[in-house]
Amino acid sequence: MIKKIGFIGLGIMGKHMSKNLINAGYSLCVYDLNRSAVEELVNYGATGCSSSKEVAESSEIVITMVPDSPDVEQVALGPLGIMEGAHDGLIFVDMSTISPATSKKVANLLKAKGVICLDAPVSGGETGAMNAALSIMVGGQEDHFMLVEPILKFLGKTITHCGELGSGQTVKACNQIQVALNFIGMAEAFVLGTKAGVDPAIILKVLSGGYAQNRVMDVRGPKIIQGEFEPGFKSRFHYKDLNIIMNTARDLNVPLPATAIAHELFNALISSGRGDLDHSAVINIIEDLAKVEARTKKH
Numbered sequence: 351m352i353k354k355i356g357f358i359g360l361g362i363m364g365k366h367m368s369k370n371l372i373n374a375g376y377s378l379c380v381y382d383l384n385r386s387a388v389e390e391l392v393n394y395g396a397t398g399c400s401s402s403k404e405v406a407e408s409s410e411i412v413i414t415m416v417p418d419s420p421d422v423e424q425v426a427l428g429p430l431g432i433m434e435g436a437h438d439g440l441i442f443v444d445m446s447t448i449s450p451a452t453s454k455k456v457a458n459l460l461k462a463k464g465v466i467c468l469d470a471p472v473s474g475g476e477t478g479a480m481n482a483a484l485s486i487m488v489g490g491q492e493d494h495f496m497l498v499e500p501i502l503k504f505l506g507k508t509i510t511h512c513g514e515l516g517s518g519q520t521v522k523a524c525n526q527i528q529v530a531l532n533f534i535g536m537a538e539a540f541v542l543g544t545k546a547g548v549d550p551a552i553i554l555k556v557l558s559g560g561y562a563q564n565r566v567m568d569v570r571g572p573k574i575i576q577g578e579f580e581p582g583f584k585s586r587f588h589y590k591d592l593n594i595i596m597n598t599a600r601d602l603n604v605p606l607p608a609t610a611i612a613h614e615l616f617n618a619l620i621s622s623g624r625g626d627l628d629h630s631a632v633i634n635i636i637e638d639l640a641k642v643e644a645r646t647k648k649h
Contacts, residue, residue: 356413360380414445423452
């Protein structure tokens with residue numbers, strides 16, 4: 351039975367996921383470049399480490415939750431990385447959202463050290479991380495998945511083995527396509543209705559009760575029409591995901607015309623200096639073009 355877990359990456363998502371593992375009774379050692387994030391977890395009951403290498407040396411399983419493919423490579427393969435602290439039988443679960451090709455590259459190199467590797471990106475944002483309600487998509491051997499599933503149940507509600515290594519990242523890419531297009535569809539609906547003189551709160555109410563209803567609308571719709579864009583998931587990270595998607599689509603020779611438009615709308619959002627806002631803030635670009643703000647009327 352696994353008791354010692356290492357967690358690397360204590361950002362918006364990682365800090366809540368780490369706390370959930372501590373709440374579940376696991377012994378947790380943590381590392382992040384942001385020392386204040388490490389201190390927060392130490393005060394919560396974790397043991398602080400000074401490097402990814404130290405985390406690997408102290409753990410039976412290492413979980414990473416970092417921003418992008420280069421970050422995973424640095425944490426896993428770089429100086430004082432997981433590879434330097436790896437031991438036979440160590441389990442590495444990368445829960446970041448990165449390129450499937452990078453997942454396979456890192457896994458192939460760590461396997462030479464006797465490390466079991468899985469990719470397990472998540473969906474659900476900060477709220478899902480906080481409430482241990484994430485959707486987790488896992489790629490890797492089925493017997494390896496069975497080893498980590500009991501732990502993942504303390505982080506998410508929907509845990510799915512998607513297939514071989516890298517398939518978790520592929521399914522996450524599919525998820526990010528759908529989420530981006532949901533945001534853009536909702537944005538266009540709100541802006542069109544507002545420009546025509548309808549209160550977006552009415553639009554939200556009607557759309558939420560019919561075939562257009564979706565979880566993106568349920569969670570972010572009320573915040574959008576109030577002009578609240580505090581990040582549950584930053585726009586610049588979704589743009590990063592869209593870059594991964596477009597590169598993967600080119601590699602597989604798959605045309606994604608609607609996703610290409612979403613990619614450019616998020617590009618415009620980042621270029622406008624709003625990359626640290628929630629990804630729902632893509633509505634700001636549609637508003638800029640239409641010269642209207644889709645905000646509910648104050649009564």
